[in-house]
Amino acid sequence: MTRTRHPAATILAFFVTALILAIAGLRPLAAQEVLPSWNDTPAKSRIVDFVKATVAEGGEGYVPPEDRIAVFDNDGTLWCEQPYYIQLGFMLDRVKTLAPQHPEWKTKEPFKSILDGDMKGIAKGGEMGVVELGMATHAGMTSDQFNKIVSDWFAAAKHPKTGKLYTEMTYQPMRELLDYLRANGFETYIVSGGGVEFMRPVTQKLYGIPPQQVVGSTIATQYAIVDDVPVLKRLPKVDFVDDGPGKPVGINKFIGRKPVFVAGNSDGDYEMLRWTTSGKSPSFAMIVHHTDGDREYAYDRQSSVGKLDKALDEAVRRNWLVIDMKNDWKKVFAFEQ
Amino acid sequence: MTRTRHPAATILAFFVTALILAIAGLRPLAAQEVLPSWNDTPAKSRIVDFVKATVAEGGEGYVPPEDRIAVFDNDGTLWCEQPYYIQLGFMLDRVKTLAPQHPEWKTKEPFKSILDGDMKGIAKGGEMGVVELGMATHAGMTSDQFNKIVSDWFAAAKHPKTGKLYTEMTYQPMRELLDYLRANGFETYIVSGGGVEFMRPVTQKLYGIPPQQVVGSTIATQYAIVDDVPVLKRLPKVDFVDDGPGKPVGINKFIGRKPVFVAGNSDGDYEMLRWTTSGKSPSFAMIVHHTDGDREYAYDRQSSVGKLDKALDEAVRRNWLVIDMKNDWKKVFAFEQ
Numbered sequence: 001m002t003r004t005r006h007p008a009a010t011i012l013a014f015f016v017t018a019l020i021l022a023i024a025g026l027r028p029l030a031a032q033e034v035l036p037s038w039n040d041t042p043a044k045s046r047i048v049d050f051v052k053a054t055v056a057e058g059g060e061g062y063v064p065p066e067d068r069i070a071v072f073d074n075d076g077t078l079w080c081e082q083p084y085y086i087q088l089g090f091m092l093d094r095v096k097t098l099a100p101q102h103p104e105w106k107t108k109e110p111f112k113s114i115l116d117g118d119m120k121g122i123a124k125g126g127e128m129g130v131v132e133l134g135m136a137t138h139a140g141m142t143s144d145q146f147n148k149i150v151s152d153w154f155a156a157a158k159h160p161k162t163g164k165l166y167t168e169m170t171y172q173p174m175r176e177l178l179d180y181l182r183a184n185g186f187e188t189y190i191v192s193g194g195g196v197e198f199m200r201p202v203t204q205k206l207y208g209i210p211p212q213q214v215v216g217s218t219i220a221t222q223y224a225i226v227d228d229v230p231v232l233k234r235l236p237k238v239d240f241v242d243d244g245p246g247k248p249v250g251i252n253k254f255i256g257r258k259p260v261f262v263a264g265n266s267d268g269d270y271e272m273l274r275w276t277t278s279g280k281s282p283s284f285a286m287i288v289h290h291t292d293g294d295r296e297y298a299y300d301r302q303s304s305v306g307k308l309d310k311a312l313d314e315a316v317r318r319n320w321l322v323i324d325m326k327n328d329w330k331k332v333f334a335f336e337q
Numbered sequence: 338m339t340r341t342r343h344p345a346a347t348i349l350a351f352f353v354t355a356l357i358l359a360i361a362g363l364r365p366l367a368a369q370e371v372l373p374s375w376n377d378t379p380a381k382s383r384i385v386d387f388v389k390a391t392v393a394e395g396g397e398g399y400v401p402p403e404d405r406i407a408v409f410d411n412d413g414t415l416w417c418e419q420p421y422y423i424q425l426g427f428m429l430d431r432v433k434t435l436a437p438q439h440p441e442w443k444t445k446e447p448f449k450s451i452l453d454g455d456m457k458g459i460a461k462g463g464e465m466g467v468v469e470l471g472m473a474t475h476a477g478m479t480s481d482q483f484n485k486i487v488s489d490w491f492a493a494a495k496h497p498k499t500g501k502l503y504t505e506m507t508y509q510p511m512r513e514l515l516d517y518l519r520a521n522g523f524e525t526y527i528v529s530g531g532g533v534e535f536m537r538p539v540t541q542k543l544y545g546i547p548p549q550q551v552v553g554s555t556i557a558t559q560y561a562i563v564d565d566v567p568v569l570k571r572l573p574k575v576d577f578v579d580d581g582p583g584k585p586v587g588i589n590k591f592i593g594r595k596p597v598f599v600a601g602n603s604d605g606d607y608e609m610l611r612w613t614t615s616g617k618s619p620s621f622a623m624i625v626h627h628t629d630g631d632r633e634y635a636y637d638r639q640s641s642v643g644k645l646d647k648a649l650d651e652a653v654r655r656n657w658l659v660i661d662m663k664n665d666w667k668k669v670f671a672f673e674q
Contacts, residue, residue, distance in 0.1 A: 143589055187549070196590070196593065204403070211593030211594050212406075212524070212594065221586050221589060222586070223582035223583075223586055223608050223612070230585065230608065245559070245560035246560075248560045248569060249560055252558060253533070253576075254591055255548065255549045256534070256537045256549055256551060257548050271560050275560070275567040278567045
């Protein structure tokens, strides 16, 4: 037996179904739209509340669109910096690649230790050793050539612990935060101690950040004509170190205005956080605290890479948001599970 | 006697009138939209043809939106640089303002000549004199303080010949060109030998170019805490000279990619023009040639300010567009007539 319904009931049922579907469709969407890899902890709320206030015209927290500048440290804030900086991984591989052309490296530090696979030996050369290592691997070619070397390296080089490509070692929650800020009219910048020409070939793909929004350390370059073609030669000379007190200097030099939103993870970001939050206008500072030894690494005050000590104390005093990676993030890397 | 019309005729008349008005309204608009202060000379056509090609997907001249970077010299390209650079005008006024605090300037060059109003005497100090003058007027304060000093100066300082505010001494056709490029998806940058912190306070208002899109010469700055407030101190030390071969270096450092469109007016722009047009992908270079002694100034090969000699010869060889201000521009300044 079939029962027939009144046409009005059918129409009503249709609209009710449509309404239910619409609500069902909308609700998870609304929840998913904003920072889906973040747990619903106070950290997420603080970020969302701040951003909402910046776009609420007439409100106390309103920030005009042209002032919506957000700056992010890179190593340890946007991508993994353990067990060593990704750029150091590049240097190590580069030394191995170039070794045949440098027989003297077999007996000269820090090259000898690198070729012997002795990571502890590398550190023995101290700061000068690192500078020499940087110059040997980052200078002596044109900017275009270096761009290609870096791009090729990123296409294949893998993280020593996870075995994933370095380009997969970015923090998914931070990528979502970048998207979220841009969706609310922010210009997002990287402000890193890393080399600017080392980052630029990959930042658009990894973070949606174009080359002109990458601030970093620079090597001296020189304009020259080679075979009637103008090139920029990379010289073995440091031009600018964008770290610690150099970060506000770098921001002022490259961007020319004080940011509204800043994210870092180490004492090297302290001055940038302090400067950004020093005015009377709305500002927001956050520190990514590496608390998750299972999914990533757990380190702070005692770490030789990404030491977080002074800035962690100051965060409490100055009400900077400290992200607890273990509890505030649903996942760390996109490749998880 | 009155004649009545058929309602259909009235309606028809209404639509015909509306159509005529619409067409009449649209046509002058379409013609005015693009570079209205430019005469309909081949120069304008070349610019428009190039820009149209950059946005025509699938065409040979197409440029993806992310690569649409346009760079403009400032002095003599976007604003007047005669009888002396506007920034020199700032220095002269600044010396007069600061003189009471510097009794030693009464006998010390180049300050003595400035205070005596002897413009020729200033030049006698040579390059070192100019550097000393720059440091005495541009360093010794914080970046925020300097920003205010510059903003206040621009609010009142006037051009020695026209008596107009310096901020009115911009070239109307070039402002339209900036707008036109932006309307076609270009990011517009200033790349000037002038001081970056001297230009940034006014570029948004004058050209629609925000601080982060101004590349220029920089003074060394230092992060410091003063009365528990972080500041950036301007030190009496040149950090970077963004002129001549420094321009490609500056573009690579700040922007990190080769531009597609470049405009300059002097030999100081030569390397930037050469570098921009050196690739195989579409590019466009133009030189503003100062040929109008009536409306502005006429100068090129023999001028001490904005000398245009080598780049003028090279323009022919390399097919760079040379703008003849007298014939290609309907007006030079917005305040004309």
